[in-house]
Every structure is written in structure tokens, then in C-alpha cells.
Amino acid sequence: MTVATAHALLTADEITETAALVRSLGLADDDTTFRRMAVAEGQDAERHIEVWLFRPGPAEIDELVVSLSTGRLVSKHTVTGQYPQPGFGELFAAMDAVRTDPGVAEAVAERGITDPSRLQVDPWPTGNMGLSIEDGHRSVRCVLFYRDEENDNGYSRPVDGLMVFVDLDDMEVYHIEDIGTWPLADEVSNYQAGSVTPRTGLRTIDITQPDGASFTVTDGNHVRWQNWDVRVLLDHTEGLVLQSLGWTDGERRRPILRRASLAEMVVPYGEVRETQAFKNALDVGEVGLGRCVNSLQLGCDCLGDITYLDGAWCFDDGSPVQIDQAICIHEEDFGIGWKHTDMATQIPEVRRSRRLVISSIFTVGNYDYGLFWYLYLDGTIQMELKLTGIVTTMSYTEGDDLTYAALVAPEVAAPIHQHLFCARFDLEVDGPVNTVYRVDVETDEPGDHNPHHNAFRAVANRLETEQQAIADVDPAKARTWRIVNEQATNRLGQPTGYKLLPADSPTMFARPESRIAGRAGFAAHNIWVTPTDRTQRFPAGNHVSQSRPEGQGLPAWTDADRPIAGTDITLWHTFGLTHSARPEDYPVMPTEYARCTLVPFGFFDRNPALDVPPNEHCH
Ligand code: CO
Helix, strand or coil: CCCCCCCCCCCHHHHHHHHHHHHHHHCCCCCEEEEEEECCCCCCCCCEEEEEEEEEECCCEEEEEECCCCCCCEEEEEHHHHHCCCCCCHHHHHHHHHHCCHHHHHHHCCCCCCCCCHHEEEEEECCCCCCCCHHHCEEEEEEEEECCCCCHHHHHHHHEEEEEEECCCCEEEEEEEECCCCCCEEEECCCCCCCCCCCCCCCCCCCCCCCCCCCCECCCCCEECCCCCEEEECCCCEEEEEEEEEEEEEEEEEEEEEEEEEEEEEEEEECCHHHHHHHHHHHHHHCCCCHCCCCCCCCCCCCCEEEEEEEECCCCCCCEEEEEEEEEEEEEEEEEEEEEECCCCCEEEEEEEEEEEEEEEEEEEEEEEEEEEEEEECCCCEEEEEEECCCCCCEEECCCCCEEEEEEECCCEEECCEEEEEEEECCCCCCCEEEEEEEECCCCCCCCCCCCCCCEEEEECCCHHHHHHHHCCCCCHHEEEEEEEEECCCCCCCEEEEEECCCCCCCCCCCCCHHHHCCCHHCCCCCCEEEEECCCCCCCCCCEECCCCCCCCHHHHHHCCCCCCEEEEEEEEEEEEEEEECCCCCCCCCEEEEEEEEEECCCCCCCCCCCCCCCCCCC
């Protein structure tokens, strides 16, 4: 076979090849399953693939890197005492185990359900609530919904009160927790075409680019558009990843980000009912976004002149799952880029803004997450999550406490929850040696220097160590973070840099003593800065399934309080939405958005979009 270049997308053929190589090297036996396969980070010219293997007997996880170029094992690290992400094959087997379990049949019969095959079984990550019944079990906790028809929206009819614990090694139900019975909701709330009478009056919008798109894709995933160039990857765990993002002026290519990804997320729920309180999904680490990627449809998911990239992920048995059209790349008009009308001459100058959109959509159980990366003509970089799908539901009957949930239909409530995303930006603004400043705007004290009491200033604090860098967003101080290269200057002698314009987002509301706060410590603060360390990539740890609340990941790493100024650093930003459900979120949720933005700050000598030509069709 021809070995791909080091930074290309992982293909289905390479997954097959890698699994065969791992087996031929004697690293996997018949009981071994594959839990992650991805293009390894920080590799050189060789094609290095990262593989995580799980052996159930001793419950060991091997973290391997193998070289497809040389056919050799590059590195191996064995982890004990932790559980891997459940395999997709396991999750489907667990659903079957629940539907065919006699105890489950009995429990649902008491609720009037005589045909367990009509149960919708959602296998939730059980988390780690410190239950002794779970000790020694590699476990998922299943919650149930009911569908009369196969295509019904099961979330409109929760079978609340039951939690079914399945051991993934034995693939058997080992415990059923029954906390009470709620009546099955009467109303079936469907959302599919055919179940709703469509409105009228919406005429066609077509996006046409008669001269074609302005970007190119070479070598499978190397995207070039205007001054930008970037590699696009689909990672098993993190989903859509940008790698080696740079801006070229003439002959000079200027790096900005070595890698940018959604490294973890957590969805903590605020409802205290036992069937809801354990729901604290770490969807990146526990589920794996790359495995949940949608095959996108032209004219539906994306409009315009689209280039799609195919994706592939590794199933439990090492075989590839090919996803056609997994990544969408296109250009979007984005309104006015800049404009001025000269008051004396009344002559306007106006330029359109345009952005390159690189996106994928991931379906994780009831929710659907779009991950959208935007590159703009003026040097701005943006990461946006689009949240849609169906809110998780619980039964409501008269007298139930609605302090921590809200009615979305007559007998259905949705618990309050958060979606907290942790972006990882491996920085290389004009090179690998960067420094971060936290910038607060402060009102000056009265005094001789402030005779009109109007003075306020931007105060930049150079962040020297990890502990000093830990902080939260503060809209009252217009707080931003400036990433600079102190060895490079613009024409004004200022260090070149980018500014993180943070999302206006709270941190985790669950108390620090909660189990989830200890498992997802990254969500305790909005900003962390660490020296770049290739062994520190996942902010709640590599293996988060049933992880213990021990502050692993970012809180543990930053305990070392390493120096972070003038070195190779990574910026971590936790941001997201707090979701107090409303009737309009039901039965399917209108898209909500969460985003953060990197804006050039002295990276350029002037407005880099000055040279955008006027629109020819402007008259
Ligand atoms: Co939500």
C-alpha cells in the first residue's frame, strides 16, 4: 500500500491496515477490542497511528502508537484500574440485553407495558456516583422510553422510575433500580416530516457560485482558502479537528495554531431525582464524537458549492466504519465586512465579509451537536457549537417538584442542565514560543492624572505560571486573553498576537463536592494555560468512563504550577450553555449556539481585509 503523508485524514483502508499490523505484532489477541484509532499527534514525516486497546480479563488498556511507514511499534503505555470508552458494539448489545431481560419485562409490565420490544433503551454512561452495587462492574446505566410505532419520538413517553444496570463484560443486567412509578404520558410528540402539516409561503433560496468555490483541497485534507491553509482531521474522540493552521502573506507562511479541537465536554444535570441526577455525560471521552459523525446531505445540512470529505472510524473489532460526506467545507457570505460613507463626498466604500466553514455534525443519543470552524477574510478564527436534537425527558405527574426541571408537555418535564465544552488550542502564533496575557479594563482612581474622571485603561497581566493563569470570564471587566509572540513584532514594534474573545459563559453549577465536579475539573474554570505536553491532551483524563472524582486532567496537571511564559503552550477554554428548558425546545430543539473567537491583535499591520475587492454586482 501507499503510505499517506503524516497529516492526512485516517482512511478506512488504513484502519484495516493498522488493525492487521497491531495483530501481526502480537499486541492484540482474540479478546482484545479497539477503543480509539486516530492519526497520532506530533508525529514527524512518518505515518503514525494512535491505537487504544482493551483487554477485559485483567482490565488493561494499552495506549499504542504504531508506524504505518515502517510497520513498527513506536510506543506502548499500559493503563490499569481504569475503564475504556464502551464500544459501540457493546452499547447495542446492552440495549438488547435490557429488552430481553425477564426482570425488566416484569418491571415494565407493572407499568402496563406488555411488549418490551417497544422499549427505547438509552444506554447512558453511568458515571461514578459511588454506588457499591457498581463496584467491579464495567457498566452502563440504561433508562427507558416507550414507542408505539417504530418511528415515534420515544422521548415524549419516558418510562421513568427505572434504571437498568448492565455489565458490559458479561453483557447481562445485574441490577434494576426501581424508585417509583409514573404514568406513561398520553401525548406522542413527533417531529418527523409527515407528522406535522408544513407551513406555506417559503420560496426557494438557492446559493449559487457560478465561478465555483474559492478554496482548494489537496492531499485529501489540506484546505487552502485566500491567505489561510489548514489540515482537517476527523478524530475518533474529538471529532472535527484543525491542524497546522496558518496565514500566508506573499512568500511568508505564519503559523497560528498547531492544533485546535474540542477536547472534552460535560453535560451536568441539576435535577435531584435519582433517574436524572447521575446524568453527567462526558460526551467526548465517554462516547467519542468521531464515532457519532453524521453523513451530511447536500441541500439539507449544507447549502451552496460544497466539498465533502469522507471519514472513517474504527469499530470495536478493528474494522473500519466508512462515513461518506462526514465533513462539509464551503464558503458563506457573512454580511458587511467593513464600510464607510465619506460625509463630504457621500461616496460609500463597502466590502463583503466571507468565511470558510468547516463543519461536522455528531449525534450523541438524544442530542445533536454541530461543530463549526470558521475562518474569516480579516484573520478571525471562530469555533461554534450548534446544539439541537431532543432534550432528555422525565415523567411529570401532579405534585412532582419542578424546582430543577420544567414542563415541556403536559406529563413531560426536562431537567435543567449545562453543556460545557473544553476547547484545546495548541498555540503557535508566529512560532511555538508564546505567552498569554489576561487583559482587564479598569476604571482609574480619581486624582491629578484623571482630572475629568473619565480615565479607563486596558491592563495586561503577563501570566507566568499555570496557577496564575486559571481564571473565569468577567464581562464587567471586558476581560479577554491576549496570546503573543514576544519574539516577533509588527511594524509598530508591538508583539504579534491574537486575542481570545471568550464566550460569556458560567462554569459548572454543581457543587465542588459533587461527584461530577471531581471528574470534570476542567469545568470549574473558563481558562487554563499549560505548557504543551503531548501526554496531556484530554482535560478530564484519557479514560473518563466511570472515572473517579479525583481531579484528574487539568486540575492535577496545573498543580505542578509550571512556567508558561515564553514557551510552547496550550490554552484551554471551557464555555457553553446553561439550558433551562422551555416549551419551544420540544419536541425537537431549535438550534442554540455556543462559540468562542480568536481575533488578530497586532498580528497584522493594518486591517488585513483592506484589499478585499468591491463586489462586482454592487449597483
Ligand atoms: Co441542552
